[in-house]
Amino acid sequence: MWLLVIFCLMIGIIVGFHVPLLIPIFFAKYLSVAILASLDSFFGGIRAYLEADFDNVVLLSGFVSNSLLAAGLAYIGDQLGVALYIAAVFAFGVRIFQNLAIIRRSIIHRLGHRPTGIPLEH
Amino acid sequence: MKKAYLSMATISIILGIMISVQYRSSLTDTNILSRDQWAEITIQMEHLRNQHDALINERTSLRNKIASTGAEAQSAVLRELLDTAEIAAGLTPVSGPGIILSLNDDPRSAPSGGAPGYSIEYWNLLMLINELRSAGADAISLNGERIVATSGIGNSGSDMIINNNPVKAPYILLAIGKPETLASALRIKGGQLEALKASGVKARISQADNLEIPPYRESIQYKYARSDSGE
Numbered sequence: 001m002w003l004l005v006i007f008c009l010m011i012g013i014i015v016g017f018h019v020p021l022l023i024p025i026f027f028a029k030y031l032s033v034a035i036l037a038s039l040d041s042f043f044g045g046i047r048a049y050l051e052a053d054f055d056n057v058v059l060l061s062g063f064v065s066n067s068l069l070a071a072g073l074a075y076i077g078d079q080l081g082v083a084l085y086i087a088a089v090f091a092f093g094v095r096i097f098q099n100l101a102i103i104r105r106s107i108i109h110r111l112g113h114r115p116t117g118i119p120l121e122h
Numbered sequence: 123m124k125k126a127y128l129s130m131a132t133i134s135i136i137l138g139i140m141i142s143v144q145y146r147s148s149l150t151d152t153n154i155l156s157r158d159q160w161a162e163i164t165i166q167m168e169h170l171r172n173q174h175d176a177l178i179n180e181r182t183s184l185r186n187k188i189a190s191t192g193a194e195a196q197s198a199v200l201r202e203l204l205d206t207a208e209i210a211a212g213l214t215p216v217s218g219p220g221i222i223l224s225l226n227d228d229p230r231s232a233p234s235g236g237a238p239g240y241s242i243e244y245w246n247l248l249m250l251i252n253e254l255r256s257a258g259a260d261a262i263s264l265n266g267e268r269i270v271a272t273s274g275i276g277n278s279g280s281d282m283i284i285n286n287n288p289v290k291a292p293y294i295l296l297a298i299g300k301p302e303t304l305a306s307a308l309r310i311k312g313g314q315l316e317a318l319k320a321s322g323v324k325a326r327i328s329q330a331d332n333l334e335i336p337p338y339r340e341s342i343q344y345k346y347a348r349s350d351s352g353e
Binding site: 001004005006008009010011012013014015016017019021022023024025026028031032034035038039041042045046049054056059060063 | 125126127129130131132133134135136137138139140141142143144146147148160
């Protein structure tokens with residue numbers, strides 16, 4: 001799983017470099033918020049996989065809807081003159097860190113580490 | 123599990139594309155401007171364009187002035203300069219639209235440092251004059267005394283001394299300029315007028331179409347300053 005994910009990420013980056021597609025200045029902010037939302041779905045997917053909780057539909061629908069919603073919120077915020085994108089930054093930032101923490105726990109657990117709070121069996 | 127791999131793979135690819143496109147865009151446009159910065163810069167550019175045009179016009183008119191070298195033309199130019207200088211120095215009576223500010227002072231227990239019984243101190247008048255100047259007043263007079271660059275305002279007992287002449291309350295300030303601008307500059311929150319009204323002074327602002335402001339009447343004697351203009 002890991003190799004696949006990292007490999008695909010690299011493929012995406014390389015493809016992105018060669019695509020003759022540039023984002024005009026205005027949209028840069030919206031794209032970065034969308035990237036944040038996608039990162040959240042990405043880590044959410046990894047966490048779900050590690051917890052054997054994986055749901056395809058949830059992952060894909062979350063990916064698309066969160067990205068669109070984040071970019072849309074930033075756009076509306078710009079029209080209204082209020083920095084609404086900050087809401088997206090906060091929400092997704094918090095979730096990313098939570099997911100990362102759970103992923104880390106999961107990996108450590110799988111590697112056989114015993115939490116120090118558990119008494120040894122006799 | 124196959125499906126899990128597929129969707130994670132798709133997401134990773136799309137994420138990678140988005141990241142590198144964003145990165146490339148930020149490279150080429152080293153200054154990613156937000157919409158507000160963009161608007162601000164456009165306004166600045168417009169302003170600079172106007173300045174540029176105005177400067178070009180000024181240059182052509184100055185060139186024309188130089189080109190008219192006849193003695194008559196030269197003395198006309200000198201006359202114009204002299205007029206401007208006299209107006210700026212306050213030596214000529216002027217008239218124009220502006221505002222009249224009248225301040226009625228009630229003798230009450232005054233705060234420390236002032237003439238006993240009055241609320242208006244000399245610095246209040248100075249602040250008012252300053253506010254008027256900042257709002258673009260062309261000429262100002264206080265109780266008939268023209269306020270020029272060397273005018274001083276001070277207290278002596280219950281009199282106010284302006285241009286070395288004593289005046290008494292009520293204080294009438296005349297200012298020539300754009301009436302609406304001057305009036306709203308005086309009425310600004312936190313301005314001198316608000317503070318004076320709060321301590322009991324009765325103030326009235328009226329706009330006028332044709333004010334007449336008298337010239338500075340004292341003799342001009344520079345005992346210490348020497349002209350340095352070595353052109």
